[in-house]
Amino acid sequence: MSSEKITLKSSELLVVNEIFWAESYKFLLSYGYQLRPRYHPEWVPSEPKHHPFAKQCEDSLTSYNSNALDAVRIKDSQKVVLKRVNSGNELDVFRRLDALRSDARNHTIPLLEVIPFPSTEWTFIVMPYCRPFNSPPFHCLDKFVSAMTQYIEGLQFMHEHNIVHFDIAPQNMLMEESRLIPKGSHWCHPDSHTGFSWHFFSWKNRCGKESARIAGTLRPFPMIPELSLTVPYNPFYVDIFQFGLAMSRIIDVYPALEDFRAVTASMTVDEPYARASLEDALEQLNCVYTEMPPSFRRKRIWETGTTRWRKATRIVLGGRWDHWMWS
Numbered sequence: 001m002s003s004e005k006i007t008l009k010s011s012e013l014l015v016v017n018e019i020f021w022a023e024s025y026k027f028l029l030s031y032g033y034q035l036r037p038r039y040h041p042e043w044v045p046s047e048p049k050h051h052p053f054a055k056q057c058e059d060s061l062t063s064y065n066s067n068a069l070d071a072v073r074i075k076d077s078q079k080v081v082l083k084r085v086n087s088g089n090e091l092d093v094f095r096r097l098d099a100l101r102s103d104a105r106n107h108t109i110p111l112l113e114v115i116p117f118p119s120t121e122w123t124f125i126v127m128p129y130c131r132p133f134n135s136p137p138f139h140c141l142d143k144f145v146s147a148m149t150q151y152i153e154g155l156q157f158m159h160e161h162n163i164v165h166f167d168i169a170p171q172n173m174l175m176e177e178s179r180l181i182p183k184g185s186h187w188c189h190p191d192s193h194t195g196f197s198w199h200f201f202s203w204k205n206r207c208g209k210e211s212a213r214i215a216g217t218l219r220p221f222p223m224i225p226e227l228s229l230t231v232p233y234n235p236f237y238v239d240i241f242q243f244g245l246a247m248s249r250i251i252d253v254y255p256a257l258e259d260f261r262a263v264t265a266s267m268t269v270d271e272p273y274a275r276a277s278l279e280d281a282l283e284q285l286n287c288v289y290t291e292m293p294p295s296f297r298r299k300r301i302w303e304t305g306t307t308r309w310r311k312a313t314r315i316v317l318g319g320r321w322d323h324w325m326w327s
Contacts, residue, residue, distance in 0.1 A: 013043075014038075014062075015064060017063070018038075018062065018063060020066060021069050028082065033082060034072050035069060036187075046059050067083060069187070070082075084123070091125065095114075097163070105154060105156060106154065108154065109128065113125075114126070128176060129177070130175060130213050131174060132174065133147060133174055134170060134173075136180070137303055140300055141289070144301075148285055152282045155168070155278055164238070179204070180204055182204070201319050204318065205318075223245065226238070226272055234272055237272035240267050240276070241268050243281075244281075245268060247260070248264040251264065256302075259292070266280070
């Protein structure tokens with residue numbers, strides 16, 4: 001194995017899922033990717049372990065994802081995500097999708113580089129850093145429809161190439177953040193610039209700035225009527241149901257989106273073959289949208305329970321403070 005063992009002192013301060021990354025630090029650095037200081041094999045915390053302010057240091061932030069971690073590409077300072085995958089089917093799917101970038105509907109996360117990890121079953125794939133698609137909040141109906149259109153198109157593209165996602169859920173619906181959040185966000189706490197939620201988090205107006213991305217498969221999403229270990233089912237219809245559920249959860253948060261509920265209902269009926277196709281769902285989405293007055297489409301929308309203070313900080317300052325501090 002090419003990784004180097006970290007010092008005992010450092011390993012005692014890391015959680016189990018982090019030790020692999022610390023042991024891979026120098027290997028990844030040799031390829032031009034630098035992990036955060038916490039994962040340097042000789043890392044010493046900025047503050048003593050039992051210091052009263054130790055948790056206020058950035059290198060105190062723990063990542064519990066053993067298969068993915070943020071890094072910086074040294075040559076241009078671009079923030080990226082490194083994901084370790086088995087050198088098999090998942091990598092083949094990534095490569096296949098990345099070879100189809102000429103199709104404008106391909107909204108899967110780009111593949112920047114592939115790094116084989118010698119003497120192991122692992123391969124590192126390098127992708128742009130992306131963030132949850134529903135944070136910061138949607139500004140208006142225009143942006144909600146734009147995002148949903150991109151996701152449906154992306155799913156259409158995958159299905160046409162006989163690829164199912166099988167885990168369409170909010171945590172796998174991402175977007176690029178560079179134009180929306182110029183200061184960037186932290187891997188451990190995406191709703192902060194520094195990793196600490198008591199700092200002010202700011203962003204630009206979402207209109208025209210985000211680009212939707214579909215993340216990789218993690219696990220089957222619950223509540224699918226036809227899922228079975230013994231009875232065959234069509235996974236393409238599972239994708240449709242999952243997307244309808246994910247879209248419904250967004251509508252639950254924004255009262256102004258209620259008119260789109262019929263679209264999600266048609267995608268989540270129990271009988272798989274009775275569900276709306278992706279083409280039909282996209283047509284329904286656009287029909288609801290075009291029937292709305294243009295001024296209503298661009299009107300700012302708010303999540304249920306948004307306080308006056310939260311509205312003021314967004315409108316005047318372009319961001320928000322931590323939930324516990326200013327709710």
